[in-house]
Amino acid sequence: MGKETKFITQAVAALAKAQAAMAERIDRHEKIIDSQVREITELQSQVLNIRNAAIKTDLEAGMSGREVALKYALSPGRVSQIRNS
Known part of the structure; x- marks a missing residue:
């Protein structure tokens, strides 16, 4: 029983060390x-x-809001919001 207890204790210690190393990596x-x-x-x-x-x-170059909306795949409303921001 003494050897088994020693091996189990060593295994538990090794497991704890491995867990600590894993926690550091995480x-x-x-x-x-x-x-x-x-x-x-x-x-x-x-x-x-x-x-x-x-x-x-x-828009400043003269493109319409609709053209710009199509070019950038946005809604005309979103283009208007960007224009006014």
Whole structure:
């Protein structure tokens, strides 16, 4: 019984160590994912700003709201909102 208890104790200790290592890796990956989410959100915002600037430029160049809506796959109402923003 003494050897079995020792092996079980060693196995439990090894399992606890492996769990701790896994928890550290998970924490690192969560931080990386959070950082990437922030970067993606910022890029999406930049893309929308660029698109909206292009829409305003097309409108100022004389394109109708309907033409711009078709070009950018938006509703005419959304083009109007962007024009007035």
